[in-house]
Amino acid sequence: VAALRAVRDYRRDPIPTLETLAQQYGDVVSVNLPGARVWLLNEPSLVHHVLVRNHENYRKTSGSGNTRRFFGNAMQLNNGAAARTMRRMLAPLFQFERVAATWSGVIIEETEAAMRDWGPGRRPGLTRELMDLTLAVAVRMFFGTAPGEETARLGRLYLGAASALGNFMLPAWVPTARNRRYASGVAALDAEIFARIALQRQAGSGGSDVLSALARLEGDDATRPTDAQIRNELISLMAASYFTLGVALNQSLRLLAEHAPAQAAVAAEAAAAKDDVHRLLYTGMVVKEALRLCPPAGLFVRDADANDRLGEWVLPAGTRIFLPAWLVQRDARFHPEPLAFRPERWTAEYEHALPPCAYFPFGSGPRGCIGSLLTEVLLRLMIATIVGRYRLEATRVTPAGASTWPEVEAAGGVQVTMHRR
């Protein structure tokens, strides 16, 4: 493939570029760049091979120097035994029943508090308000803050550090304005987190948030997490969840605003059972379908350790693999009428008949998303709480495919207005 043109187009407009490459070249697209060889895999059995069948050959990439500075040795960016141990410690916190029992109240309480700020009389559009809401819920679940000002303050500290972390930063010792902003943002955030960990270790309270669960962990010295590890995991959990959840919530509500019958079905379900995640089954199908059409992590990456055979192709060691959930989940070979928003398609039979990795918004295999069930609980409850109270109306404000972040990209170029029911 004409590599430099592909890179230029990809930087400008990633999704259409990948779509064009897949249309032109098929299930395996190889792009040779100066110093890097990239393969784009557009077919479920190939994705499954990389994420599950032969996952040991495919390492998670460790990110740029800047991301490593922010996340430290967090599990998410690492391979090997320490990452496996941390994953084993964290995973039980995010099981469906535990999440539903522990955090349903917090999720509904924060959604209702946010809605009080939106009305009455105001007609909030989506995006900013929903990003703020997901930030508040994430802070409360991970740090165990009190609702209101304490939660908002920690949210601001997190965003202050995260938003100063750019893609193109000079080394830390160069005193650029951005480096200074990043350093002071991280210092303020770290001071707050370490103080909370110390308090938790002293008090040993039985809080249900992730910080106190990690601070309470028993075990031998080799496995008990240090303060720095707890800090790194909390920051990486914030990063993994805040943006993806915010985008998923935006997209789900945008799709409902554009599809009146589905919105009416969610409203009816909310009227009957909006506090009980187990009964929000249609809303669960809406979430699945929104994550199929618009997966917030639309593309993720692995690096091949050794040569491997992938179907009829021989993959060289060192190749970087792109796994585009966005493309596979919109492929008519696996999802009939792929561009239609049809929550009803998500029957047990439909799901059962899908080939492995034809639907993988959360990845798959041993490094799939640890927060997928938390996401399901959270989105069901938030969507039902919001749609139970507001009727959503969609207005297209940019031509399809021409939207820009942050105003409307998360909502696909559509402005959504909420009217109280």
Ligand code: HEM
């Ligand atoms: C709509 C919401 C979310 C989406 C679409 C999403 C998507 C993903 C994907 C695709 C991966 C795998 C990446 C790869 O294989 O390279 C992943 C990993 C991960 N996600 Fe999520 N995620 C979401 C929400 C969350 C939440 C709420 C949490 C918080 C618990 C979370 C925590 C993680 C962690 C810790 C990993 C790394 C797991 C590991 O390295 O073993 N995610 N997520």
